[in-house]
Amino acid sequence: MKRLRWIAPLLGVMLLVSACSSGGSGPSPGPTTGTSGVGGTVTISNESGGLWTCGFNPFNPSVSFLAVGVVYEPLIYNDILTGTNTPWLATGYQWGAGNRTLTFTIRSGVTWSDGTPLTAADVVYTFNLLKRYPALDLNAVWSVLASVTQQGSNKVVMTFSHPAVPFFYYIADQVPIVPQHIWSKLASPVTYKDSQPVGTGPYTVQQCTPENIAYVRNPHYWQPGLPKIAKVEYPAFTSNPPANTLLATGGAQWGGQFIPNIKAFFVAKDPAHRHYWFAPTENVDLYINQTVYPLNVRAVRQALAYGINRPRVSQIAEYGYEPPGNQTGVVLPTFRSWYDSQLASQYNYTYDPAKAIQLLRSAGFTRGSSGVFQTPSGKPLSFTIVNEGGNSDWVAALQMVKTELAAVGISIQVDNLSAGAYDTALYDGHYQLGYGFGYGGPTPYYELRAALFSGDSAPIGHPAASNFERWRSAQTDSLISQYASTTSVSVQHQIVDQLEKIMLQDVPLIPVTEAVDWYQYNTRSITGWPTPSNPYAQAAPYNFPDWEVVLLHLKPR
Numbered sequence: 002m003k004r005l006r007w008i009a010p011l012l013g014v015m016l017l018v019s020a021c022s023s024g025g026s027g028p029s030p031g032p033t034t035g036t037s038g039v040g041g042t043v044t045i046s047n048e049s050g051g052l053w054t055c056g057f058n059p060f061n062p063s064v065s066f067l068a069v070g071v072v073y074e075p076l077i078y079n080d081i082l083t084g085t086n087t088p089w090l091a092t093g094y095q096w097g098a099g100n101r102t103l104t105f106t107i108r109s110g111v112t113w114s115d116g117t118p119l120t121a122a123d124v125v126y127t128f129n130l131l132k133r134y135p136a137l138d139l140n141a142v143w144s145v146l147a148s149v150t151q152q153g154s155n156k157v158v159m160t161f162s163h164p165a166v167p168f169f170y171y172i173a174d175q176v177p178i179v180p181q182h183i184w185s186k187l188a189s190p191v192t193y194k195d196s197q198p199v200g201t202g203p204y205t206v207q208q209c210t211p212e213n214i215a216y217v218r219n220p221h222y223w224q225p226g227l228p229k230i231a232k233v234e235y236p237a238f239t240s241n242p243p244a245n246t247l248l249a250t251g252g253a254q255w256g257g258q259f260i261p262n263i264k265a266f267f268v269a270k271d272p273a274h275r276h277y278w279f280a281p282t283e284n285v286d287l288y289i290n291q292t293v294y295p296l297n298v299r300a301v302r303q304a305l306a307y308g309i310n311r312p313r314v315s316q317i318a319e320y321g322y323e324p325p326g327n328q329t330g331v332v333l334p335t336f337r338s339w340y341d342s343q344l345a346s347q348y349n350y351t352y353d354p355a356k357a358i359q360l361l362r363s364a365g366f367t368r369g370s371s372g373v374f375q376t377p378s379g380k381p382l383s384f385t386i387v388n389e390g391g392n393s394d395w396v397a398a399l400q401m402v403k404t405e406l407a408a409v410g411i412s413i414q415v416d417n418l419s420a421g422a423y424d425t426a427l428y429d430g431h432y433q434l435g436y437g438f439g440y441g442g443p444t445p446y447y448e449l450r451a452a453l454f455s456g457d458s459a460p461i462g463h464p465a466a467s468n469f470e471r472w473r474s475a476q477t478d479s480l481i482s483q484y485a486s487t488t489s490v491s492v493q494h495q496i497v498d499q500l501e502k503i504m505l506q507d508v509p510l511i512p513v514t515e516a517v518d519w520y521q522y523n524t525r526s527i528t529g530w531p532t533p534s535n536p537y538a539q540a541a542p543y544n545f546p547d548w549e550v551v552l553l554h555l556k557p558r
Contacts, residue, residue: 037226039218041557043527044234045542046244046253052237055209056194059177060137067235070546071216072114072200073177076105076124078550079170081443082280082335082536087550090119090178090201091157096488100164103172105157111223113180115199124157125149126181136191140171164486167450170443174546202549203228212237229556230527248521255551256521257541259394261320267521274525278533278540279322279517281332283441283448285395287386287402287511288470292461293433295376296384300364302508304357306350308409309402313352315514318398326512329501330452331445333515339445341498348505357409374410383412386434387426390417395436398513427469430461438516440467446484446493449500452510453477472509518544529554 057068069075076091091105111119128149131138145165152158159172180199187193198206201223204216216233238244241258248256249267260266260277268275287305295301311325327333328350331340358368366374366382374382386402388395396417403413413434418426426432440451451457451467455478458468465471477500484496503509518541522530531540531551538550 038556039226039229040231041229041527042232042234043230043255043552043555044236044247044253045255045257046236046238046247046521047255047257047542048238048241048244049543051239052211053209053214053235054194055196055211055214057198057206058190058193058195059179059198060131060139060190061195062139065139065177066543066545067214068195068198068200069175069177070202070549071204071233071552072198072202072206073179074201074549075174075177075546076107077173078546079174079443080536080538080547080550081282081441082539084443086173090124091173094173096166098160100166100486100488101161103159103161103169104152105159105173107155107157108223109155111201112221113182113199113201114205114219114221115180116221117180117182119178119180119201121151121153121155121157123181124178125151126185127176127178128157128159130179130184130190131176134191140175142168142172142176146172166488167446167485170447177546203553204233207232224553227553229529230552233552248523251523251525254523254525254527255542257519257543259322259519260521263320263322263521271523271525275521275523276530276532277521278531279519280533280536280540281324281335281515281517282539283332283516284326284330284439284512285323285398285514285516286326286437286439286452287513288427288432288435288437289508289510290430290433290435290469291471291473291509292430295366295380295382296433298364299507300360301366301382302511304360304409305406305411306508306511307353307360308357308406308411309511309513310352310405311513313405314398314401318394318401319514323394323514323517326514328505328508328512330439330449330504330512331497331501332441332448336445339494339497341501344498344502344505350505352405354405354409361410368410372407372410373412381412382410383414384433385414385416386436387416387418387423387432388436389420389423391420399436402513428464430459430463430465430469430471435469436513437469439512444493445497446481446500449497449504450481450484453500453503454481470510474503474507477503524558526558527555528558529556 056064059065059068059073074090078087078089090108092108094105096103107121107124132143145161145168147160147162149159183199203219203222205219207215207217214235218228218231244258245260247253263277289296289302291297306328315323315325329345361374365377369375386399388399399415406413427435439448441448453472455473457466458471459465480496480499484493518539520540531538538547542548
């Protein structure tokens, strides 16, 4: 199951901003290794939904996950599971001028795979390329940048139009640096296929066919002795079953998709070497359209939250792989240090049908002869949930939600749509309730901002970048703006605590389960994999640039 990190939709609207980083040089990149022991092949089994086009343009969202990291590298690597920043093509960074400037020091001794040295000019060129061609600016960094210039021989200074600390993640981790000596000669960078990419990364593309991509070790990679894995094979799969079979038969070492009954199908065949780890990274939410009466009544939203049995949905519809969500919106255990447990316990959003019924009655709703509550004017509390019908686990989850809410007097119909129709309904606001992913990042702020910031929403009939429920609150917007202007971690925690209170008190949307990174791995021939005790990267092969970091830690047994 290919799941890409959130990028700005091609809607001409600004993406949510992301969490921040405080500055400094950080630890040395990559694992500690020698120069011996190079060899072996890692085969990836990840259902991508189609055959390969053999294009590797890192600014083309349909293929960027195949190039960013292993071929084209970022300035700083950010591990969202631990919150740590690791210097990559930049050795350090520094905020200045009241968080309106950000200066990177560019690493020396790095060469492109064709032997040309990387320079600060390449970095400046890359960012100004995104300004010149907005279609390449997938994370809308130029919505906050004012200029990017070179200072001296090895520094790049970025000036912001206003304090935008949360954009550090997109600028440092999510913008791949490309070579000026090649890209400056292109007639059309937007349509450039990039079939033979030249990057600074640990691998080059040896061969590509619609059925398979073969990456081979870059012998001139700037981290001495790395990578240890000589070759990476990436077959194309259009559905899960053949990808799952390749994993189950031992033909692949690294998987990234949903496997029903994974213990019997995959692990049991070689339990000493076959493992999986599904780290929660974001929520799967019930979006509540705030422009629809009576969903814009707080008591109704609270009743919905108390009326859904999240642990049961998690256990049955998601096989227990995806944990139940919690109403603060903070994903656990990944972001436990941000979770205000005391505040959450005050509201106690456990499954409580009696509480849901009491809330509705106290708000003036009466239960009709059919068992469905009605508004004072006699309108039934009957709503439709739009869902992407191709997600079988979501279909199962919403059938459970429908049954659970019927028990508290709320009638639900599930509309399982095609992907295109679902996106249109959600983005344009033509729905009552919707089911979908939250947009996460290195701290809970990312997802809370995406859900609650009015600047990312839009009037009904116009596409929203996020905040599909059309939540509007001056208090919420003020908190989000305050976060964007500070590098103080303690202040950021205080702000997120207040955003959690809004989630608990007002219920703008309901986190039902926590989406996970699908990740299976085989240690029979390859070692060094990320584990819960060593979460050095997001482990699923579709995460970028994380898959580069994983490959740099792997070595043949």
